[in-house]
Structures are given as C-alpha cells and as structure tokens.
Amino acid sequence: MRFLPAGDLAVCVELGEAISVEVNTRVRALEFLVQQKGLTGVVETVPAYSSLLVYYDPRAVGYEPLCAAIAELVPQATTAVLPPPRTVELPCCYDDPGLGFDLAAAAQRLELSTDELVRLHAGAEYLVYFIGFTPGLPYMTGMPERINIPRLDTPRTKTPPGSVGIGGIQCCIYSVESPGGFWILGRTPVPLYDPGAAEPTLLRPGDRVRFRPIDRREYDTIGAAVAARSYQPVIS
Amino acid sequence: MIKILDPGPQTTVQDLGRTGQMRYGIPPSGPVDRSAFLLANRLVGNPDTAAALECTLLGPRFDMTAAGAIAVTGADMPVSVNGRDAAGWTTIALKPGDVVKLGAARSGVRAYIGVAGGIDVPLALGSRATYLRGRVGGLEGRALRKGDELAVFACGPVTMRRVPPHAIPDYTGEPTVRAILGPQDDRFTTAGIRALFDGRYEVLPQSDRMGSRLRGPRIEHARGHDIVSDGIALGSIQVPGDGQPIVLLVDRQSTGGYTKMATICSSDIWRVGQARPGQSIRFQQIDVEEAHRLLRESDTALEAAVREEIA
Numbered sequence: 001m002r003f004l005p006a007g008d009l010a011v012c013v014e015l016g017e018a019i020s021v022e023v024n025t026r027v028r029a030l031e032f033l034v035q036q037k038g039l040t041g042v043v044e045t046v047p048a049y050s051s052l053l054v055y056y057d058p059r060a061v062g063y064e065p066l067c068a069a070i071a072e073l074v075p076q077a078t079t080a081v082l083p084p085p086r087t088v089e090l091p092c093c094y095d096d097p098g099l100g101f102d103l104a105a106a107a108q109r110l111e112l113s114t115d116e117l118v119r120l121h122a123g124a125e126y127l128v129y130f131i132g133f134t135p136g137l138p139y140m141t142g143m144p145e146r147i148n149i150p151r152l153d154t155p156r157t158k159t160p161p162g163s164v165g166i167g168g169i170q171c172c173i174y175s176v177e178s179p180g181g182f183w184i185l186g187r188t189p190v191p192l193y194d195p196g197a198a199e200p201t202l203l204r205p206g207d208r209v210r211f212r213p214i215d216r217r218e219y220d221t222i223g224a225a226v227a228a229r230s231y232q233p234v235i236s
Numbered sequence: 237m238i239k240i241l242d243p244g245p246q247t248t249v250q251d252l253g254r255t256g257q258m259r260y261g262i263p264p265s266g267p268v269d270r271s272a273f274l275l276a277n278r279l280v281g282n283p284d285t286a287a288a289l290e291c292t293l294l295g296p297r298f299d300m301t302a303a304g305a306i307a308v309t310g311a312d313m314p315v316s317v318n319g320r321d322a323a324g325w326t327t328i329a330l331k332p333g334d335v336v337k338l339g340a341a342r343s344g345v346r347a348y349i350g351v352a353g354g355i356d357v358p359l360a361l362g363s364r365a366t367y368l369r370g371r372v373g374g375l376e377g378r379a380l381r382k383g384d385e386l387a388v389f390a391c392g393p394v395t396m397r398r399v400p401p402h403a404i405p406d407y408t409g410e411p412t413v414r415a416i417l418g419p420q421d422d423r424f425t426t427a428g429i430r431a432l433f434d435g436r437y438e439v440l441p442q443s444d445r446m447g448s449r450l451r452g453p454r455i456e457h458a459r460g461h462d463i464v465s466d467g468i469a470l471g472s473i474q475v476p477g478d479g480q481p482i483v484l485l486v487d488r489q490s491t492g493g494y495t496k497m498a499t500i501c502s503s504d505i506w507r508v509g510q511a512r513p514g515q516s517i518r519f520q521q522i523d524v525e526e527a528h529r530l531l532r533e534s535d536t537a538l539e540a541a542v543r544e545e546i547a
Contacts, residue, residue: 004418004419004420005416005417005418005419005499005524006418006419006467006469006472006496006499007416007469007470007471007472007499007500007501007502007527008416008499008501008502008503008524008527008528008530008531009469009470009502010467010469010470010499012418012419012466012467012469014419014466017464018464019464031259043255044255044256044257044258044259045259046258046259046467046490046491047259047467048464048465048466048467048491049464049465049466050464050466051466051467052467053466053467053468053469055255055258055469058527058528058531059531059532059535062528063524063525063528130259130491131259131260131261131490132261132465132467132489132490132491132492133261133465133489133490133491133492134261134369134489135260135261135262135370136260136261137261139465139491175261176369176370193261193370195360195370195371195372195377200260200262200361200370200372201260201261201262204259204260205259
C-alpha cells in the first residue's frame, strides 16, 4: 500500500499495480468504508483498477491525518464489507454488421466462427472494475481467455455510443461517441449515459454485467422504448 | 432576466461544480478560475454557491430586463454599459433595459460575470455548472446562444464594492505555477523531472476546459508512459509518450492511463487556465504542506479583496 499525493486536494491510495479482481475488490471495499465512516474532510472518491483517489478539503483535514485514517481502514477492506453486487442485463445486437462492425474481422483473427465468438462473449459475466474516462463508461473484464485479442492497430476516431468492444482481456461499452481501439462486436440500445435522466449513468463500480443477444428488430424496439423513456433496464 | 444578444465564442453558466459524480465518470466542471469566479459573486453580494457566467476570450452582449447588479472579473475584457465604458472588478448597478457588452480579452482567457441573486437554471446532479462534453447542467447542457433568456434569482439591495487595484491579478507575462510531485513521479528519469521544473512550456491552442496542452523541453520517462488507469486530480500534469505535458482542468476525464508526474496546487491552477496560447508557463516544486499554506493565504486574500465599499 502506498499513499501518493495527487496535488493538495487529493491523495491516491495505491493497493497494487496490476489489474486483478482481488486488488480491485479491495479498492471498492476501501471506498465503501471511507464513505460509510464519513471520514472528516473527504469530499469524494474515485475508484480505479488498483487505486482509490480520495478528494479532500485541506481546510478540514491535513494530509498526514487523512492518510492515517485511511490506512486504519485498509485491513478491513475485503469483500465481506461490500453490499451484494447488482447484475445488469444488457441486450446486445451482434448480428447486424452495421452495429457490430468488427465482429467478422475479430472472429477471423481469433480463428472462430462469428457464432462461436458471440457465444463466448455473451456467455461470460463481466465485472465493472470502475467507471471512468467518459461519463458512465465501464472498465470490465471477465471474457474467456480464448477471445483475448490485441487492440486495433489504428484506433478509430469515432465509435458510436452503445458499441460493445473487446481488446486484450478487457470489454468496454462506449458511453458517448469517442475515439477507441477496441474491436466492436455489437451494440446495446440501452444508454449508459443519458444526460436528461435523473440518474444519468446506468452502471456503477462493482456491478456485474451480462449481455443478452438480440436481433435487429428487438434492438429497434428497445431503442424506441428508450427514446420514449419507457424502457426499464433489467437489474437484479 | 438576462437576454443574450450575442453570446461570444463560449459563454457558459457555471457554479462551484458538482461533487460525487467523478466515480460515475462525470467531472466537476465549474469555473476554470475559481478565485475570479468567487470575487464576481462576492462583489454582487451572492453566496459563493451562486451560478455566474464564464466567458472565453470574447465576452457576450446582453440586456437586463429588470434592475440589478453585475460584476465582471477574470480576463481583462473591456466592459461597457449602453456603449459607455464601465469598470471591471467592481459592482455595476443596472437599470431595466441596460445593454452590457464585454469585448475581446486584452489579457487572460476567462472572464466571469456575477449577477446579483445568481443565475437561475435547474440543478443537474446537484449543480448548475455546465459540462459541455456531457451535455449536462447550465442551460440545456450547452454554451449560450443568441436569443437565450436566463432567469435570475431575486435578491435584496446590493452593496457597491470594488476589488482594490493591487488585488487584481496580472494575467500577462510568464506565470510560475507551483506543483507537488506525484502521483507517478517514479515513472520519470531525474532528467525528465528536471526538464519540467527548469524549462518553460508554451500553451498550445488545442487547450480547453478539459485541459491545457503545453509544448516545451521533452520530458523523459524512466519506464513506459502507460499505467494501469487511475483517477485524475485537478491540476494533474499528465505526460504521454511524446513527452509533452497536458495540465488537466475542471472538465477533465475522471480517470486515465498516462503517467502523471506532478500536480499543480489548487491556489495556482487558475494561472494555467488564464494563460493564452503562445504564453509560457514555468513550474516550481513545492510539497503538500506548503500548498496547504498557500491555499489558506489565498482564502484570506480573497476575503480581503472585497472589503472595500464604494459610494
């Protein structure tokens, strides 16, 4: 464990240096404890793969006392303290080349049929390590090793929101139109970020995500319900 | 009510920003120059939490449908009321129908218009601050346009005040900003760290509320420029593979995977946001305790800056 100053308003609490479920679980547990204990001076927290960024008000707490208070919580930061995770089911249309525009190329690269690739991708459960980069964008792993694929050699400049992509061991869903280097296998009609909604972001750190393959017709039906604000995401 | 006759290139509603949303990828937003923003509010008797306008390089032209008071701070934009020059850094009383115009900034980038009562736009995630990329907050999540009308909260009589000349910041020249090493200073060579603190770095035109891009002596990494993504604090000096620093501001991405050598202290970050493309910046290293002392000094100076009442 290391405490690294991130300016005079934040401290980065580093619990590891690698991407692992174990370290990330401790990060989220530590965040939960910091929030639950209401540590003096803490303003907000941002979990990432292996570290927690804690924003604080130096008018209310000094750097050393804050680090000491957080250090005391670290040994208790285990799975046991976390509330049970939510599982979010995301419908995903893989079978339209206009939506999953890299599916065929990725399957070829992995020497799989497109059906097998979809089955492997949709058959897994994904863990949301954290949300970041753009509003509501989940950083996830959980894919079978068989579909581990290097990222695109040349990142594309624009990826439509809802695009579901893979790269390395990670799975990503674009929340807003952005550049990206992931292979896009399909698209979900469910918005991960909706600035007009009371709660604009769908996913939270620690959520489990499952993809349910849908055809283009259902994609359009759900899309219409989303536009009419009558769609309820399936969360258990 | 404020009616926008000409918005200027990028005028947005901002308050102190939103908290608690970065864990969902939504940045705080709020004013790039917090000190100037606070003074604009305090000069018109508003609480610090009131919403004001942030203008970029060129100010707006607007009329006030009711009597009120405003104050203009930040970048040095010429102010006029009905075509007659008016002073910045001072309370300006307005009659119904007065037309206010802010011209092109002579120095600095962002000016603030505080409006007595504060601007009345809906709260979005607890804040009125506009986050342009996320299309949230302010007026419909966007910059102001011609014809927009902004409601203003009612308020009592306003005491006329001014910021004394010695307390008005100078946005010209080559500012020195103080920075604290970390979180990833161990990913740079000694020469790389020295490059940042010895060199001068020019602000590039591709700078915005997300970050200021700088160009100067190349900063050398010790072992790779990529890290396992982590949270990005205000003022982070991120150095990608090209060795050129990017200073992250209020609309920054909440997390990122580039090494961050140092972080500019909160009482100096406005100097970066007010430096224009072509202006250079120098860096000076301090520690966390020193930065906290500077922040207390800055708080005290801001309190003192609006004590002076005028007739």
